[in-house]
Amino acid sequence: MSFGGPQWPQEPRQQGQQGYGQQPGGHGQQGQGQGQGQGYGQGAGGYGYPGPYSGSGSGPRGGGAPAPFPGAPAPAPDPFPGARGGGSTPDWSALADASASRNRRRRRLMIGGGVLATLLVGAIVATAVVATGKKDDTAKNGGGTPTGAVSPTEAPSPEPTFSSVAPPPPPNPKDYISDPKKDKAPLTAEGLFPGTKLTMSGRPYKKGATSATTNCAAVTQGGLGTVLKKNGCQRMLRATYVRDGVAVTVGVAVFPSEAAALKAKEQAVGGIAPLVGAGVGDFCHATVCLRRSNSIGRYAYFTQAGFTNGKKVTTSDQGVFRSSDDLGTFAFNQIYARGKSQASAAAGAPGQ
Numbered sequence: 001m002s003f004g005g006p007q008w009p010q011e012p013r014q015q016g017q018q019g020y021g022q023q024p025g026g027h028g029q030q031g032q033g034q035g036q037g038q039g040y041g042q043g044a045g046g047y048g049y050p051g052p053y054s055g056s057g058s059g060p061r062g063g064g065a066p067a068p069f070p071g072a073p074a075p076a077p078d079p080f081p082g083a084r085g086g087g088s089t090p091d092w093s094a095l096a097d098a099s100a101s102r103n104r105r106r107r108r109l110m111i112g113g114g115v116l117a118t119l120l121v122g123a124i125v126a127t128a129v130v131a132t133g134k135k136d137d138t139a140k141n142g143g144g145t146p147t148g149a150v151s152p153t154e155a156p157s158p159e160p161t162f163s164s165v166a167p168p169p170p171p172n173p174k175d176y177i178s179d180p181k182k183d184k185a186p187l188t189a190e191g192l193f194p195g196t197k198l199t200m201s202g203r204p205y206k207k208g209a210t211s212a213t214t215n216c217a218a219v220t221q222g223g224l225g226t227v228l229k230k231n232g233c234q235r236m237l238r239a240t241y242v243r244d245g246v247a248v249t250v251g252v253a254v255f256p257s258e259a260a261a262l263k264a265k266e267q268a269v270g271g272i273a274p275l276v277g278a279g280v281g282d283f284c285h286a287t288v289c290l291r292r293s294n295s296i297g298r299y300a301y302f303t304q305a306g307f308t309n310g311k312k313v314t315t316s317d318q319g320v321f322r323s324s325d326d327l328g329t330f331a332f333n334q335i336y337a338r339g340k341s342q343a344s345a346a347a348g349a350p351g352q
Helices: 094-130 224-230 256-265 319-347
Strands: 196-199 203-213 235-243 246-254 290-296 299-307
Touching: 094 203, 196 319, 203 319, 235 299, 235 319, 246 319, 256 290, 256 299, 299 319
Parallel strands: none
Antiparallel strands: 196 203, 203 235, 235 246, 246 299, 290 299
């Protein structure tokens, strides 16, 4: 059974038989009165015929239309008049004619729908061609130029080219502090030890006196002067820093080559002479102090650290060792920064 369309005639139900009409009491509930059925329609007089058929004469069993209950709507008209004929047996010929008529109407609708769809597609294609301002003449012209292809009358676009030669590496700062031919930047004590103080790892130091000389041996103690002279020391630059009663003199010696500076470091004995003045008194005189040496490129650097009150330095005096490390690291950083600045300048020069 379908909803919303004509319902086929049904045979009358017997007393107590379930059908498709729903009696008062809702969906699936038993209605009042014996033999009333359950179903999808409303109570008596719903979408189907009213209630159970009974009686004779003009009632359903007599072949006439059923009499509606009081207040119920009139029964739906027979959708196929004359299909039943005079009795309860359907008129099969009339039913067949009705079915054939429906099939013809359905075919006509399908044909009409197909024609309409074809017209719509043609209209869409024509609209697209007009919108683009081009004609669909690919077939009659033997095909157009493929997308991305170059017409015989057009010059091909140049492809980007890349050099297979790798760019030269940036200059190495160490090369500039190892070779005197490259190490041409000005070198002064104030340029190497700038300002009035420095801070290393959060520890501040006040700068004292500075000095520079070409007589390297004259500013040394013990046998260091002999070592410097033998290896060709060209210049010595010194500065003194003080913090918490500890004074440190750092000296930077310049040599003609990296090899000469390395030998001076390895052969070092004695130490750099303490530099006093500018608020720093005599220290490391007739007492024990901490002496260290190292090198980078064509530079060797030395430190002399001790107490300003003349106290002898022992291995337990970690403050002296820490100050010596700070000033040695500072000297290394300043020498390397010299090479880095010259390398950067060479990299930015024309032709580099």
